[in-house]
Structure formats: structure tokens, C-alpha cells
Amino acid sequence: MRRTVVNRVLLGVAGAVLLGAGVLVLAGGLDLYRRLGVDPPRWWPLTSPDQPVVSERSRVRWVASSWWWPTVIGGLSVLVAGTAWWLVAQLRRTGLSSIAVPTPGVGGLRLRVSARALEEALERGTEVLPEVDRAVVRLVRAPGHPRLRGAVRLTPGGDPAALVEHFEDGPRGDALHSLGLAELPAELRVRVLQEAPAERRHVWPRRRRRGRSRVE
Amino acid sequence: MVSGEPQEASAERPEKARRLRASRAGAAALVSTAVLVGAGALLYDVIAVRAGQPARRWRAQIADELATRHLDDLGVLVGAGVAALLGGWLLWLAVAPGLRRWLVLRPYGGTSAAVDRAGIGHLLADRAAGLTGIDHLRIRVGRRRVRVTVSGPADPASVQRQLREELARVGVARPLRLDVRTVAGPTGGEAEG
Missing domain, CATH: 3.30.300 (GMP Synthetase; Chain A, domain 3)
Structure with a gap:
């Protein structure tokens, strides 16, 4: 969740910078200020189609100042470090290898359960629920505490609402209970398969593979 | 501890049933890579010049192009248009929820x-x-x-x-x-x- 917010804010900043620069150059290059009769303030950049994008004079305006090069190098370093961190945050795995389990009443014991064991138990528990064709469950990193993320495929005519209730009361409840965890929120993505049409009477828009077709 | 949880959770859940929001990891990786490459190359060259080496040809060329091409140059206008479109698209990615399929x-x-x-x-x-x-x-x-x-x-x-x-x-x-x-x-x- 936190990564989503950071990504969206930074993408918005990058987009705003690009859009602003592009519009500024376009407005100057197409001479929109004169055509629309707008009088930009004196300090407004790029107002005339006859001026260069970045003139020699404006490029070297502050080069003589003592603060210029430290500022440029410092700013670029911050930008490089920041984008490197941003990129690493995208490449980092979201999966967890194990989960900490509370051990109330036992001092000095720290217990971790393998994520794979928990995932397999939950997958098996979900696959035996009614109308479930296939289930994949992963334990993922999230701010605060880990979360479960599941992808479940239901057999034709399966009931998604009932699946959610069965999953909550069955596999997830069992996992919470047996691990003694206070919370382990789960997100499920549910797909439903279609019965193969007995006769060709459904005209289906943009039909792809069974269970994977998208509508619209 | 466990039995009290579902009631408590269901009481606060209803407002949590909002739309899914895509994490935009792919777009973020692309943009961060592009900025990283550009800023890294520039930083390297700036430091090299400060250390007494001549500027690389690409930087001198870009500075020269920017100083000689005027705003009504076709290349400049096309570049500005592409930048504005790309910027608008990135803003859209930042704002739109995504995951329309679910x-x-x-x-x-x-x-x-x-x-x-x-x-x-x-x-x-x-x-x-x-x-x-x-x-x-x-x-x-x-x-x-x-x-x-x-x-x-x-x-x-x-x-x-x-x-x-x-x-x-x-x-x-x-x-x-x-x-x-x-x-x-x-x-x-x-x-x-």
C-alpha cells in the first residue's frame, strides 16, 4: 500500500514536470501568448518563438558563482540516490520467507513459521472448499503486518460471496487460530470458469482462454 | 483474542470496500530507470569536467542544440508535444485507480x-x-x-x-x-x- 502511494506521488511529480515543460515550450513556440492576447509577466520564460530553448547566456548565468557547482553536483547526487532507491523498491520481492509467531508465556523463545508451509496449508484448505477449482495463496510484505494474497478460480456457477465466507471461516480462521496471530488480513482475486457451451449459442465478445477471458 | 477479531474487523470494514488501486510498479520502474540513467550520466560528466577533463561530446552537443534551435523549430515543437503527452499520461497513471478488470x-x-x-x-x-x-x-x-x-x-x-x-x-x-x-x-x- 505504501509503495502504491509513493509510486503514484512520484509518477505524478514526473508527469507534472514533463507536462509543464512541454506546454511551456509549445506555448512559446506556437506564439500562443501573442495570439491569445495574454501578457505574461516579465520573468516568464520562453515567450517568443525566436528565442533558443536554453540560450548560452542562461546556461552559464550562475557558473561564476561559488555556490553553482556544489549545488548542481549535490542536487544531481540526491536525484541519483533517490531514483536508485525508488527503482530498488520496485524490484524488491513482495513475498516473505517466514512469519513471526507469538509465543505468549514462553520467555526467550522466538518462533518463525516458514511462509511456504503456511501458504501450502492455506492452498490445500482453500482447494477443498466447495466450487474451488484452483487456489494460489502467497504471504506478502505489507506495512505493519504481513498479508495474504490469494488467487482463486471457481468452477462454473461458483459463488464468489460464499467463497469469501468459507475462506474466512475455514482456512484463514484456522491459520489465525493455530498460529495465534491477532491479524492476518487477506485479499482474494476470484475468477469464475464458464461451462463449455453445449451448442454454439453464446456469441462472446473477445473470447480468449477459458477462465481468462476479459469482457470489454 | 481470535474470536473477538472478526466482529471488530467487520465493524470497521464497510468503508474499506473501496476500489482496488494498482501499485504502478512497472511505470515507476521505467521512469526511475530513465531518470537514474540521465541524472547519473550528467553527474558523472559534471564531476569529470570539474576534475579537469573535457566535457563529453554528447553533453556539448545537447547544450549546443538547445542554444541554437529556436522555439519554433519543428524538432523542438515535436519534442515538446511528446513531453507534454508523456507527462499527461504519467499524471493519468498517478491519478487513475487502474485494475479496471476487478x-x-x-x-x-x-x-x-x-x-x-x-x-x-x-x-x-x-x-x-x-x-x-x-x-x-x-x-x-x-x-x-x-x-x-x-x-x-x-x-x-x-x-x-x-x-x-x-x-x-x-x-x-x-x-x-x-x-x-x-x-x-x-x-x-x-x-x-
């Missing part, structure tokens, strides 16, 4: 779920397959509304009732509107969506 279901306890829109279409089509008198059927599941086009001697009211029942069973958090339209001939079903 509809959020009513949460139950600590489990939230979303169902594939195509899956809802499959459920409706399978329900309609059990009805008699439908020659052609076309189902389009949007994010707010389901449009069904039926042709054949079936009673539209009963088709609508059955499909509405099926749709209610799915339990989508923001209920979908159901429009059932009957067309006279099979022509309505032939159109490719």
Missing part, C-alpha cells in the same frame, strides 16, 4: 475479495444457458452496469429476474445495474463487441 466484493471479516468482470459474465451466461427460448445472448459486463442483449421467444421479464438473482448472488460491493434488451432477430447477437 470488481470489489463485500468484505467479510478480515478477507477482502475482488471478482473478475469476465467471471461475472460467465456466471450470467451459465445461468442464461439453463433458460429456454434464448436464441442469442450477448453479455457485456462493465464496471457499473451489465448489458445483456437477448433474442428469441423467451420472456424478457423472467430472463431479467433470473439474471438479477444471479448478479445479486455475486455480492459485488457496489451493485451493478442490469439492463436486459431484447432484439427481434438474431442480428443483435451477431455484432462483435
Whole structure:
């Protein structure tokens, strides 16, 4: 969740910078200020189609100042470090290898359960629920505490609402209970398969593979 | 501890049934890579010049182009247009929720779920397959509304009732509107969506 917010804010900043620069150059290059009769303030950049994008004079305006090069190098370093961190945050795995389990009443014991064991138990528990064709469950990193993320495929005519209730009361409840965890929120993505049409009477828009077709 | 949890969670859940939001990891990786490469190359060259080496050819060339090309130069205008479009697209990615394919279901306890829109279409089509008198059927599941086009001697009211029942069973958090339209001939079903 936190990564989503950071990504969206930074993408918005990058987009705003690009859009602003592009519009500024376009407005100057197409001479929109004169055509629309707008009088930009004196300090407004790029107002005339006859001026260069970045003139020699404006490029070297502050080069003589003592603060210029430290500022440029410092700013670029911050930008490089920041984008490197941003990129690493995208490449980092979201999966967890194990989960900490509370051990109330036992001092000095720290217990971790393998994520794979928990995932397999939950997958098996979900696959035996009614109308479930296939289930994949992963334990993922999230701010605060880990979360479960599941992808479940239901057999034709399966009931998604009932699946959610069965999953909550069955596999997830069992996992919470047996691990003694206070919370382990789960997100499920549910797909439903279609019965193969007995006769060709459904005209289906943009039909792809069974269970994977998208509508619209 | 465990038994108290579901009640507590379900009490605070209803407002949590909001739309899914994509993490935009792919776009973020692309933009961060582009900025990293550009800023890194510039930083390297600036430091090299400060250390007494001559500037690389690419930097001198870019500075020269920027200083000689005027704003009404075609290349500059095209570049600015592309930058503005790209910027608008990135802003759209930042604001739009994404994951339009998934509809959020009513949460139950600590489990939230979303169902594939195509899956809802499959459920409706399978329900309609059990009805008699439908020659052609076309189902389009949007994010707010389901449009069904039926042709054949079936009673539209009963088709609508059955499909509405099926749709209610799915339990989508923001209920979908159901429009059932009957067309006279099979022509309505032939159109490719």
C-alpha cells in the first residue's frame, strides 16, 4: 500500500514536470501568448518563438558563482540516490520467507513459521472448499503486518460471496487460530470458469482462454 | 483474542470496500530507470569536467542544440508535444485507480475479495444457458452496469429476474445495474463487441 502511494506521488511529480515543460515550450513556440492576447509577466520564460530553448547566456548565468557547482553536483547526487532507491523498491520481492509467531508465556523463545508451509496449508484448505477449482495463496510484505494474497478460480456457477465466507471461516480462521496471530488480513482475486457451451449459442465478445477471458 | 477479531474487523470494514488501486510498479520502474540513467550520466560528466577533463561530446552537443534551435523549430515543437503527452499520461497513471478488470466484493471479516468482470459474465451466461427460448445472448459486463442483449421467444421479464438473482448472488460491493434488451432477430447477437 505504501509503495502504491509513493509510486503514484512520484509518477505524478514526473508527469507534472514533463507536462509543464512541454506546454511551456509549445506555448512559446506556437506564439500562443501573442495570439491569445495574454501578457505574461516579465520573468516568464520562453515567450517568443525566436528565442533558443536554453540560450548560452542562461546556461552559464550562475557558473561564476561559488555556490553553482556544489549545488548542481549535490542536487544531481540526491536525484541519483533517490531514483536508485525508488527503482530498488520496485524490484524488491513482495513475498516473505517466514512469519513471526507469538509465543505468549514462553520467555526467550522466538518462533518463525516458514511462509511456504503456511501458504501450502492455506492452498490445500482453500482447494477443498466447495466450487474451488484452483487456489494460489502467497504471504506478502505489507506495512505493519504481513498479508495474504490469494488467487482463486471457481468452477462454473461458483459463488464468489460464499467463497469469501468459507475462506474466512475455514482456512484463514484456522491459520489465525493455530498460529495465534491477532491479524492476518487477506485479499482474494476470484475468477469464475464458464461451462463449455453445449451448442454454439453464446456469441462472446473477445473470447480468449477459458477462465481468462476479459469482457470489454 | 481470535474470536473477538472478526466482529471488530467487520465493524470497521464497510468503508474499506473501496476500489482496488494498482501499485504502478512497472511505470515507476521505467521512469526511475530513465531518470537514474540521465541524472547519473550528467553527474558523472559534471564531476569529470570539474576534475579537469573535457566535457563529453554528447553533453556539448545537447547544450549546443538547445542554444541554437529556436522555439519554433519543428524538432523542438515535436519534442515538446511528446513531453507534454508523456507527462499527461504519467499524471493519468498517478491519478487513475487502474485494475479496471476487478470488481470489489463485500468484505467479510478480515478477507477482502475482488471478482473478475469476465467471471461475472460467465456466471450470467451459465445461468442464461439453463433458460429456454434464448436464441442469442450477448453479455457485456462493465464496471457499473451489465448489458445483456437477448433474442428469441423467451420472456424478457423472467430472463431479467433470473439474471438479477444471479448478479445479486455475486455480492459485488457496489451493485451493478442490469439492463436486459431484447432484439427481434438474431442480428443483435451477431455484432462483435
